[in-house]
Amino acid sequence: MPGSPTPLNTNLRCQSGPLMLSQKSAETVRATLPAVGEAIGTIADLFYRKLFAAHPELPRNLFNRAHQAAGTQRQALAGAIAACATALVERPGVRPDTLLSRIAHKHASLGVSAAQYPVVHRHLSAAIAEVLGDAASEEVIAAWDEVYWLMANALIETERRLYAEQGVLAGGTWRQWDVIERTRETADVVTFLIRPADGRPAPAFRAGQYVSVQVELADGARQIRQYSLTNAPDATVRTFSVKRVNAGEDPAGEVSGHLHDHVHDGDELTVSAPYGDMVLDATDAPLLLASAGIGCTPIVAMLEELAARGHRAPVIAVHADRSPADHALRADQERLVTKLAQGTAHVWYERPDGDWPAERTGHVDLSGIGIPNGVQAYLCGPLPFMRSVRTQLLERGVHPSAIHYEVFGPDLWLPRGDDEGR
Missing domain, CATH: 2.40.30.10 (Translation factors)
Known part of the structure; x- marks a missing residue:
């Protein structure tokens, strides 16, 4: 995406401190949040149409065409804006770090640079003004501009740090x-x-x-x-x-x-370069690693690391798949679990072969598995699978902050407020 002569709003830039709206903007955003929230899907759709009309190279060379065609990218953008604005007015001074980290890692993996944010701002601001119509006063536009630049500048700083950690220039990934x-x-x-x-x-x-x-x-x-x-x-x-x-x-x-x-x-x-914020912490806590389908891929890397460092606490590996023939990296999972001092594997198939336990047929059911106190859980797979496993863990007393997840594609789960503390 080409750069823009529009300067970054450096007055709103912060690196790791709280994100604070001015009092006037906070009042305006709070008053207009219901209207903007109701129209945010329309705003996101118009934003992308304006952006792509001005920069037709973007849907070909940067944005995922499948997500654009399905509308999931627009849903993710709408949810992120609404979640950030809600956090700024309902929890002033508290950074929505889960939201920011997830987006920043994805941006860094795409080579996004600071020069691209003014371009996004131009078309997003125009979309907000057009959709809100007469309600888009100068005061309203200024307040939502402040929301954007608080979020954008926090992302710019996080992405700059991620590039530095990988030893690459911004955008040179x-x-x-x-x-x-x-x-x-x-x-x-x-x-x-x-x-x-x-x-x-x-x-x-x-x-x-x-x-x-x-x-x-x-x-x-x-x-x-x-x-x-x-x-x-x-x-x-x-x-x-x-x-x-x-x-x-x-x-x-x-x-x-x-x-x-x-x-x-x-x-x-x-x-x-590698990015992503669902990573294993250096912990001796018991772990539950749950995956479905191709969601097994990050879990296999985690099992590799745990086996290499001799993790002694219980590790519960849970996997769901359509059938044994569809279960990718099955041998790797089995091999690595057996290397762990207290590793156990639990697999469910929708269409099992031969003599397979009925209680392990269909969807994952954790009711028969002991969940240790202090467990840290990592989930990767389709959203329905992760929501189901997360719900079961919460019902078993696992704290929301101990449940981590990875989504393949736009994160349509993230804006849920109860996930902010993960």
């Missing part, structure tokens, strides 16, 4: 990687083993993080998708697994289909 080997895990999952093409060391990562992979498609578009790293963080190479998604639909599955059909041993890939 991309490197070329050689494909050493590809392995077919299941009928629709392939694992790629890669190493930096320039011979320099692979960037460090933490178990649970992901990389962005950029590919050039047949129509010339350069689309980007995120894939979790699956090997141990101390390895000199990197692995990630790709599930083919809705290959017969356009644009859904266009990148995973390209990787499955056109990328082989000896090819090069354009890959970002």
Whole structure:
């Protein structure tokens, strides 16, 4: 995205302190939040139409076309704005760190830079003014501008720190990687083993993080998708697994289909530095690692790390899948769980083969599993699965702050207020 001569509102910039609206703006945002909240979906839709009309390269080379077509990106933007505004007026002085961290990591993996925020502001402000009509007074626009720049500048500072940690310039996250080997895990999952093409060391990562992979498609578009790293963080190479998604639909599955059909041993890939905020803490606490489908990928990396450091506390690995044939990285999960001092695995299949326990058929049911006191839980999979597991954990007395999650795609769960303390 091109830059803009519009300066950043440096008066509102903060690095790690609280986000504080001015008293006048707080009163205005509080008064207009119901109207803006009701119209935020329309505002987000108009914003993207304005942005893409001015910069047609963006939906081809930065934004996920599948998410745009499905409307999920607009829903995520609307939810993020509403959540941030609500936090600023209802919890003044308290940073919505969960929201900011999740967005900043995703932005860093895409190479977003500070120069892009004024462009977003221009079209978002215009969309708010157009949708609100006569209600969009100068005072109202100024107040919502303050909301935007508080959020934007906090993200800019967080993204600057993330780039610095990876030793790259803002926006310079991309490197070329050689494909050493590809392995077919299941009928629709392939694992790629890669190493930096320039011979320099692979960037460090933490178990649970992901990389962005950029590919050039047949129509010339350069689309980007995120894939979790699956090997141990101390390895000199990197692995990630790709599930083919809705290959017969356009644009859904266009990148995973390209990787499955056109990328082989000896090819090069354009890959970002690793990012993502669902990572294992250095803890001796008991852990519950729950995944479904291809959500097993960050969990496998976590199991690798736990086995390598000799984690002694209980580790409960929970997985759900359609069938044993669809269960990617199954052997890796089983192998790593057996390496743990107190590791146990619990698997559910919707369509099991042969002699399979009835109580492990269908959806995950934690009622028969002992949940240790002080457990930390990590969830990755489809939203219905994560909501179900989270609800069961809360009912068993696990505190919301002890439940961490990763969403593949726009985070439509995050704006729920009860998730802010995770």
